[in-house]
Amino acid sequence: MSDRPLLVERMEPFRSSIFAEMSALAVATGAINLGQGFPDTDGPTQVVEAAVAALRAGHNQYPPGAGIPDLRAAVARHQRRHYGIEVDPDTSVQITMGASEALVAAILALCGPGDEVVVFEPYFDLYAAAVALAGATLRTVTLRAPEYGFDPDEFRAAIGERTRLVLVNSPHNPTGHVFGSEECAVIADACVDADVLVLTDEVYEHLTFDGVRHVPLATLPGMAERTLTVSSAGKTFSVTGWKVGWVSGPPELVAAVRAVKQHLTYSGGTPFQFAIAHALELPDEVVAGVRSSLQHQRDLLCDGLAAIGLDVVRPSGTYFVTVDVAPLGVSDGVDFCRTLPERVGVVAVPVQVFFGDPEDGRTLVRFAFCKRPEVISEAADRLRRLVDG
Numbered sequence: 001m002s003d004r005p006l007l008v009e010r011m012e013p014f015r016s017s018i019f020a021e022m023s024a025l026a027v028a029t030g031a032i033n034l035g036q037g038f039p040d041t042d043g044p045t046q047v048v049e050a051a052v053a054a055l056r057a058g059h060n061q062y063p064p065g066a067g068i069p070d071l072r073a074a075v076a077r078h079q080r081r082h083y084g085i086e087v088d089p090d091t092s093v094q095i096t097m098g099a100s101e102a103l104v105a106a107i108l109a110l111c112g113p114g115d116e117v118v119v120f121e122p123y124f125d126l127y128a129a130a131v132a133l134a135g136a137t138l139r140t141v142t143l144r145a146p147e148y149g150f151d152p153d154e155f156r157a158a159i160g161e162r163t164r165l166v167l168v169n170s171p172h173n174p175t176g177h178v179f180g181s182e183e184c185a186v187i188a189d190a191c192v193d194a195d196v197l198v199l200t201d202e203v204y205e206h207l208t209f210d211g212v213r214h215v216p217l218a219t220l221p222g223m224a225e226r227t228l229t230v231s232s233a234g235k236t237f238s239v240t241g242w243k244v245g246w247v248s249g250p251p252e253l254v255a256a257v258r259a260v261k262q263h264l265t266y267s268g269g270t271p272f273q274f275a276i277a278h279a280l281e282l283p284d285e286v287v288a289g290v291r292s293s294l295q296h297q298r299d300l301l302c303d304g305l306a307a308i309g310l311d312v313v314r315p316s317g318t319y320f321v322t323v324d325v326a327p328l329g330v331s332d333g334v335d336f337c338r339t340l341p342e343r344v345g346v347v348a349v350p351v352q353v354f355f356g357d358p359e360d361g362r363t364l365v366r367f368a369f370c371k372r373p374e375v376i377s378e379a380a381d382r383l384r385r386l387v388d389g
Contacts, residue, residue: 014129018353022337031341032379034301034367035349037173037319041372043238044286050278051242054271063270065262067095067246071273074280075246082205083216085224091251094258095273097265098243099203099232104130105261106199106228106247107165111136115164120150122322122354122361124173124201136164140356145324145364146313148177152186159194166191168217171204174351174366175322176315178208184215192222197253202231203245206287208317209295218249228253233276235319236287238370242272294319294369297376301369304380308387319370322351326363328386333365344382 007015022035042048066072072089079085087093096102103126111117113135119127121140131138141155159166168187170179179187191198198217205214218227232245247257279286302312302321310323330336333350341347351364369376 010132010135011129014125014132017125018349019125022347022349025338025341026347029341029345029347031345031347032371032375032382033347034369034371034379035337035347037235037368037370038240039238039370040375041238044279044282044290046282046286047237047239047275047279051271051275054274057274059270059274061270063095063267063273065267066090066258067093067267068270068273068277070277071095071244071246071280074277075248078280079229079248083219085216085218085229085248087248088251092254093246093248094254094261095267096245096247096261097268098234099201099230099245100126101243101261101264102230102232102245102247102257103127103167103199103201104133105257105264106230107131107136107167108134109256109260110197110199110253111164114162116160116162117165117167118155118158118163119167120169120172121356122174122351122364123167124169125354127167127169128356137162138356139163142355142360143172143175143177145175145322146311148172148175148313148322149183155186156190159190159196163194163196165197165199167199167201169201171202171208171214171317173204173318174320174349174354176318176320178212178214178316181215184217184220188217188220188223191226196226198223198227200227200229202229203235204318205231206236207291207294207319209291209298209314210316212316214317225250228257233279236290237276237279238290239272242269242276244269244272244276297369297371297373300373300376301367301380304376304383305367307380308383319368320366321369322364322366324363325365330363333361333363336363337365344385346379346382 026033072093075093076089107130111134115136117131118139228249234240306312337350349366352358352361355361
């Protein structure tokens with residue numbers, strides 16, 4: 001065998017995931033895992049029972065490559081009912097194995113060497129890995145703590161002649177920021193002016209708090225024809241392990257995604273697709289219950305973090321709160337998170353790994369609050385040991 005490295009050079013920076021590392025620490029130490037964003041309870045009973053019914057009804061073989069018709073139709077109705085967006089379920093909706101596959105397939109379909117992809121940082125680590133897989137180049141615009149807004153001039157300057165795609169995640173992971181109408185207008189105007197494509201990651205679209213509403217970029221003038229919208233059922237219905245996602249948008253853009261997606265997993269998750277088709281038709285009160293519970297859990301965790309002297313900006317959405325742990329005498333978030341399980345029995349994720357330049361987020365740490373209230377309360381009690389000794 002030659003001395004050539006087995007892993008291609010462009011993927012070397014993505015050899016290991018911070019989520020895998022932190023979750024392994026949780027298992028090894030028995031710590032409370034507030035690192036990875038998955039609930040510790042099942043989703044609504046109606047949704048789980050719909051999956052059981054689909055299994056027993058014999059829906060256990062490959063579904064169509066585009067996804068079962070019932071789910072594609074349900075996604076189209078969802079977009080119309082919530083946002084007034086009209087999409088054809090046959091030509092403008094593609095079901096995927098989670099939102100991650102939709103995002104990767106879209107980037108691989110639309111981008112290549114010489115292209116640039118503009119993203120807001122800190123960013124979900126999948127984005128940078130997918131851009132590298134495509135051989136494209138990542139350009140970042142920083143969301144500034146503590147409110148995590150962005151500089152409009154900086155955003156406009158990031159879009160250049162080589163920009164192929166702008167990737168926007170709102171509600172935003174890891175900061176919990178929800179882009180408001182004015183911010184969305186800045187993004188939309190710049191993308192229309194530059195005539196670039198847009199990919200939106202909206203997996204937390206229904207998990208916003210305190211009356212804050214999610215604004216899909218596809219609803220803004222000039223955006224419907226250039227925007228691919230990605231979402232999934234995992235976060236909305238607390239069934240992250242089912243991996244049922246979708247991408248919707250103009251037929252020609254969805255066709256490009258479909259051309260790549262068929263060579264990734266082709267299709268799968270048949271009984272879960274039937275269950276999510278049912279879930280998307282449930283009354284709004286079902287999702288409102290999930291959202292209300294999460295808001296309570298958010299407040300429990302934020303109160304606990306404030307009690308140890310941290311300046312907490314309560315997130316407007318998602319599963320996460322990001323705080324600066326510098327007041328605790330911390331100078332490096334990675335070291336802090338690696339030692340936290342042994343010190344107090346809690347796992348968190350360092351946000352600096354989600355920046356192009358780790359110095360930008362060196363002391364930022366993300367905690368997940370998608371856990372039972374008693375688990376959050378116990379984690380808050382353990383975190384007090386950081387200041388109580």
